[in-house]
Amino acid sequence: MTSFLSHLTVDCANAYDLSEWWKPVLGYTDLPGDPNEPGHEECMIVDPDTGQQVLFIEVPDRKTTKNRLHLDLRPRPGSGGRDDELERLLDHGATQVADHRGIYGPGSGWVVLADPEGNEFCILRSQEEIDEQTQAAQG
Known part of the structure; x- marks a missing residue:
């Protein structure tokens, strides 16, 4: 048995703002029928061609060192x-x-x-x- 990558999750301070920043970088959109809005603590974006998803989720911790991923x-x-x-x-x-x-x-x-x-x-x-x-x- 193996697993597959469901989506990539990015911890952040402001999920909506960061998801909006990344959408034009990647050419991604909001999930159909589930638009991201200001104040949402979790915002998912998706590649309309491949279905690959990135989830931005608010956490209290700030980034302090180099990314491990x-x-x-x-x-x-x-x-x-x-x-x-x-x-x-x-x-x-x-x-x-x-x-x-x-x-x-x-x-x-x-x-x-x-x-x-x-x-x-x-x-x-x-x-x-x-x-x-x-x-x-x-x-």
Whole structure:
């Protein structure tokens, strides 16, 4: 017997505000028939294509150290590359924590960002960027 991932839960101070911040980052929406509203202590968002869900739940504890678990985000196909996504998320209010672009040579690496409550996540290269670099290396 095995288990499957039902949803990812993010502890936070303000479930509604953080769920609203993450919706345009991920392209997610509220659950059909269950809209998130200000004051809700639990707010679920869902990927309309895959059904993957993220639950934001209010807790009294503040984030004080590095995440033990974080999201690695890759730009969706056709939406641009890593640097385009980085610019979009910085404009959206993310904070840059660390820049590891080029760490393994030109075009490689990732950027660590934080959401408004300090939860860290990474922006990776798009699959198109990876494919282009692989094709160039193969000649």
